Amino acid sequence: MTLPGEGMGGIGDAFVLSCYEDIERVVKNPERFTPVMSLMVEEMQAAVDKGDTPQQDTSRFDLALDSVRTLRPNQKLWRAHRQELTDPWVGPGARRHRQMITQIVDELIDDWISRKDGDGKGTVEFIQEFARLLPQRVTARILGLPFTDITRLANWGSAQVMQYVYGQGHLNILNDSQMSQQAEDLSGFADYLSDQVASKRANPQDDMISDLTRIHYKALDRKLTDGEVYGIVYFMVLGGLETTQYALEQQAQLLCDQPRLFATxxxxxxxxxxxxEEAMRLRAPTQGLSTRLTTQQEVFQGVEVPAGSVLHLRFAAGNxxxxxxxxxxxxxxxxxxLGNHLTFSQGPRTCPGAGISRQEQLIAWERLLERLSSLEYxxxxxxxxxxGIMLGTLTLNLKFRAEPR
Structure with missing residues (x-):
């Protein structure tokens, strides 16, 4: 599908890819299909080369983007960044959090499992009382942030993804008023994270922020700056709070839609x-993103796509x-x-937090199925x-019957 005149900056066209093979080909070759973020990093580096200092007077996202410029400006460093800095905590190393996640899941269930109405069943607003709270608490615990700050973190997280909810067109563009509102909603986030980084440097604990303040980054043979730690944490909050929530709430709906599945x-x-995995394939939390640019003329499904075109990857359709x-x-x-769906993308730029999201979903349903004997709308x-582009249900009222203890 062609979107005339909807290229970057309104120059050229954009193209929607909905076939699995096309999306897979694109995401597995970041050199041929340039990530939009890489273009932004190149522009920022050009400004730095001219003597500008983007970290001194810019938005919170630019501060985070500046950490991409210094830590992972190319594919080799992107890989090292994952392996050294994020994989041990939210990638393959996410299994280390199993006990912690299980404890949080059980604590959340404890808050409502004793409810009963006249027919012996209880009710729960599943999103606000479980699906939203689980990734918030897990992310806070991994980063080493107090649970008392979760409400503020959640508000900042919602502000971060504002363009993906209210932005116009496939490029998720906010108008001036919305951008001002986003900046206001993010007020205090940078100072908060700066204070947390300073605190962890002075008094390190067993958490991700503390680890980032101490680690010697082998790829660059040096320690990380405060701004670089900030950037990593920014993207952790951006990716860690919303998408797992959407996955859990869609999984609950699938179980209600197919009662035999719960019993199975x-x-x-x-x-x-x-x-x-099947639920994520069928109900992808992020339905699609305009994340890649063509570097040469391409052909998709018989359609010629010029070099420099924006590609909107429709993950949900490919799935x-x-x-x-x-x-x-x-x-x-x-x-x-089962895991070869497109929900976390694929290839070298796959979602760095896929490991922790999978652990949260798996443990959530292990404990819910263990402790509930039925679940229905x-x-x-x-x-x-x-x-917007994310599959987020606003409210979800469920009835359940608890297993006798």
């Missing part, structure tokens, strides 16, 4: 991982591409290569969703 998973907990998946709209717990659901 309860009797076969070894299939829970397959369930979470149900009938040319790639047999019976694509069926939730199949026996499907092969409650009263008053409208199934309204927020606007």
């Amino acid at each position: 998973l309860k009797a076969n907990p070894e299939k829970i991982r397959a369930f979470t 149900v591409d009938p040319k790639h998946y047999e019976c694509p709209y069926e939730l199949n717990l026996e499907r092969k290569s 409650g009263e008053g659901n409208t199934f309204e969703h927020q606007p």
Whole structure:
């Protein structure tokens, strides 16, 4: 699909890719299909080369982007950044948090599992009382931030993703008023994180921020600056609070839509991982993003795409591409290569927090299925969703029956 005149800065066209094979080809080759962020980093570096100092007078996102410029301006350093700085905490190393996540999940369930109405069932507003709180608390614990600050972190997180909810067009553009509101909503975030980084440097604990203040980054043979630690934490908050929430709430709806599935998973907990992967394939939290540019003329599905064109990658469509998946709209717990969906992207730029998100989802449903004997829709659901590119239900009332203890 062609979007005439919707290229970067209104120059050229944009193209929507919806086939699995096309999206896979693009995301696995960042040299040929340049990430938009790489272009932004190049522009920032050019400004620095001219003598500008973007870290002194700019927005919070530019401060975070400046850490990308200094820590991972190319693919080699992007890989090192992941391996050394984020993988041990939220990538493959996320398994270290299993006990902590389990404790948080059980604490959240404890807050509402004793409720009962006349028919012996309880009710819970699943989003505000579970799906939203779980990634917030897990992220805070990993970073070493107090739970008492979660409300502020959540507000800042919502401000960070404002363009993906209210932005116009595939480039998620905010108008001047919205940009001013976003800046106001983010007020205090940079100072808060700066204070946290300084505190961790002075009194390190067993958490990610403390680790980042102490680590010797082998790829550059030096320690990280405060601004670089800030940038890493900024992107952790940006990616860690919202998407896992959306995945959990969609999984709950799938279980309510297919009552036999709840019984199957309860009797076969070894299939829970397959369930979470299939649910992410069917209900991708991030439906699509305009994240890549062509560096040469390309052809997708017989359509010629000029060099310099913006590519909008429709992950959700690729995840149900009938040319790639047999019976694509069926939730199949026996499907092969369950994790090869596009929800976390693929290739060298895959989501760095995929590991922690998968752990949260897996443990959440292990404990919920262990502690509940039934789950169904409650009263008053409208199934309204927020606007934008993310699949976020606004409220979700559920009824449940607790297992006897």
